[in-house]
Amino acid sequence: MASAPSKFESFRREDAGYEAARRATCRNAHLPDRYPDIIVQAATEADVVAAVRLAKTNNWKVGVRSGGHSWSCNHVREGGMLLDISRLNAVSVDPQAMRATAGPGCRGNELDDLLAKQELFFPVGHCHGVGLGGFLLQGGFGWCSRVLGMACESVLQIDYVDADGELRHASPEENADMYWAARGAGPGFCGIVTKFHLRLYPRPAVIGARLATYSADKFEEVIRWARDVGPNVPDSVELMFVISRCIPGIDGPGVLLIAAVFADSLEQAHHDLAFLETRPGRAEFVSPFEQMALATLTKETMAHYPEDHRHIVDNMWTHASADELLPALHGILETLPPAPAHFIWVNWMPKLRRPEMAFSLEDDVYIAMYGLWAKDADETRISQWVRDGLARLSPHSTGIQLADENLARRQAPFMSEANRDRLERIRSEQDPERRFHTYGRLAG
Numbered sequence: 001m002a003s004a005p006s007k008f009e010s011f012r013r014e015d016a017g018y019e020a021a022r023r024a025t026c027r028n029a030h031l032p033d034r035y036p037d038i039i040v041q042a043a044t045e046a047d048v049v050a051a052v053r054l055a056k057t058n059n060w061k062v063g064v065r066s067g068g069h070s071w072s073c074n075h076v077r078e079g080g081m082l083l084d085i086s087r088l089n090a091v092s093v094d095p096q097a098m099r100a101t102a103g104p105g106c107r108g109n110e111l112d113d114l115l116a117k118q119e120l121f122f123p124v125g126h127c128h129g130v131g132l133g134g135f136l137l138q139g140g141f142g143w144c145s146r147v148l149g150m151a152c153e154s155v156l157q158i159d160y161v162d163a164d165g166e167l168r169h170a171s172p173e174e175n176a177d178m179y180w181a182a183r184g185a186g187p188g189f190c191g192i193v194t195k196f197h198l199r200l201y202p203r204p205a206v207i208g209a210r211l212a213t214y215s216a217d218k219f220e221e222v223i224r225w226a227r228d229v230g231p232n233v234p235d236s237v238e239l240m241f242v243i244s245r246c247i248p249g250i251d252g253p254g255v256l257l258i259a260a261v262f263a264d265s266l267e268q269a270h271h272d273l274a275f276l277e278t279r280p281g282r283a284e285f286v287s288p289f290e291q292m293a294l295a296t297l298t299k300e301t302m303a304h305y306p307e308d309h310r311h312i313v314d315n316m317w318t319h320a321s322a323d324e325l326l327p328a329l330h331g332i333l334e335t336l337p338p339a340p341a342h343f344i345w346v347n348w349m350p351k352l353r354r355p356e357m358a359f360s361l362e363d364d365v366y367i368a369m370y371g372l373w374a375k376d377a378d379e380t381r382i383s384q385w386v387r388d389g390l391a392r393l394s395p396h397s398t399g400i401q402l403a404d405e406n407l408a409r410r411q412a413p414f415m416s417e418a419n420r421d422r423l424e425r426i427r428s429e430q431d432p433e434r435r436f437h438t439y440g441r442l443a444g
């Protein structure tokens with residue numbers, strides 16, 4: 001067995017720092033019971049090349065971690081190598097060309113901080129800390145994505161290390177299959193992206209939101225309204241509900257309506273939010289439109305995803321009617337555990353024609369359940385809430401998002417069948433020895 005190159009940090013199971021290194025790769029405090037043989041912390045592309053060659057020599061499978069925000073900790077597998085590339089986080093911005101390059105370990109909010117200073121924009125994710133690596137590979141539901149498209153549509157090229165440990169480049173002209181796969185394959189990508197080449201946009205002149213809160217007895221009315229107005233909500237507006245037991249001013253379960261807008265002017269923002277005037281009355285609280293930095297909007301969202309909690313998450317797309325969905329949704333609401341557990345309803349209504357890419361499954365409405373708990377004793381109850389909720393909703397599901405995937409526990413479609421077949425053909429050509437792990441299973 002060849003030994004690990006000494007220039008990068010690595011930990012074997014018996015090493016003192018092993019458990020800390022394994023733990024550090026996961027944002028989810030619910031660590032899986034899976035133990036790689038070796039954890040390698042790469043800091044450069046050359047390290048990634050050397051690590052993949054080492055894995056090949058030892059016939060190890062490789063799991064890759066960028067920002068560690070996979071809810072399912074997909075990168076942590078039993079045996080083989082866990083390659084932590086979070087240190088590949090350099091960013092360079094070319095404002096004239098409206099282009100940037102970013103390492104996969106760069107966090108969306110870090111990229112946005114840099115871009116905000118130059119009045120530039122990229123559709124980064126809605127929460128702090130999400131790594132660009134996993135976010136872009138699975139598609140990327142970013143702020144303003146209803147206008148700009150999935151974040152992966154703004155990936156122009158990638159640099160990646162292939163299964164033989166060669167550094168390569170992919171674009172529409174070169175290694176086009178891998179470029180296709182890098183936009184939507186998520187944890188099924190059969191290479192390691194070391195750099196993304198990104199298209200940038202002018203920063204929307206006005207970013208802000210209106211909020212409203214409703215007590216649980218208005219839930220049905222709110223959902224019926226959302227299903228009615230959904231198709232006509234302007235693309236500049238992201239309309240979503242968070243349903244939780246910690247909605248300010250509400251005792252018990254409640255609904256937080258968030259309507260975020262990305263507009264060219266204040267006038268447009270008000271115009272695009274005008275549909276809110278048709279919302280159900282008797283809200284507990286309604287905010288006026290408030291302009292805010294994207295970082296503030298992101299911070300508000302984070303309140304529902306505290307760092308130190310354990311999570312089990314699952315999700316689905318649907319185009320079912322309110323009548324079809326409400327019986328299942330009522331069941332989920334009635335059994336809603338204490339906060340921070342919650343579920344969300346997102347009015348997605350895709351209208352854009354997507355380019356040819358692996359990402360290929362979406363629908364009108366996105367529903368996701370976030371089971372969060374702090375104490376071991378709550379695990380069974382809260383996991384059961386997520387499991388039962390998705391079981392109730394599943395007859396109306398058309399598939400899932402990889403962003404909140406739970407494939408180790410529940411299989412569901414996440415791309416079109418044709419794209420799944422194409423991806424498997426690419427994997428057979430590019431990674432015949434199956435060096436890289438693919439979509440999660442409970443073990444291995």
Ligand SMILES: Cc1cc2nc3c(=O)[nH]c(=O)nc-3n(C[C@H](O)[C@H](O)[C@H](O)COP(=O)(O)OP(=O)(O)OC[C@H]3O[C@@H](n4cnc5c(N)ncnc54)[C@H](O)[C@@H]3O)c2cc1C
Binds near residue numbers: 068074075104129132
């Ligand atoms: C609090 C929170 C908020 C979120 N908000 C959003 C959101 O607004 N929009 C959205 O779309 N998603 C969101 N997500 C989901 C998130 O985008 C995915 O979990 C994504 O996979 C995280 O990327 P990561 O690099 O941080 O995760 P990681 O756990 O490091 O990576 C996830 C998987 O992607 C693969 N992978 C990662 N990097 C590479 C690479 N460089 N090369 C090859 N394969 C790689 C690996 O298989 C890995 O297991 C959120 C997640 C959390 C925890």
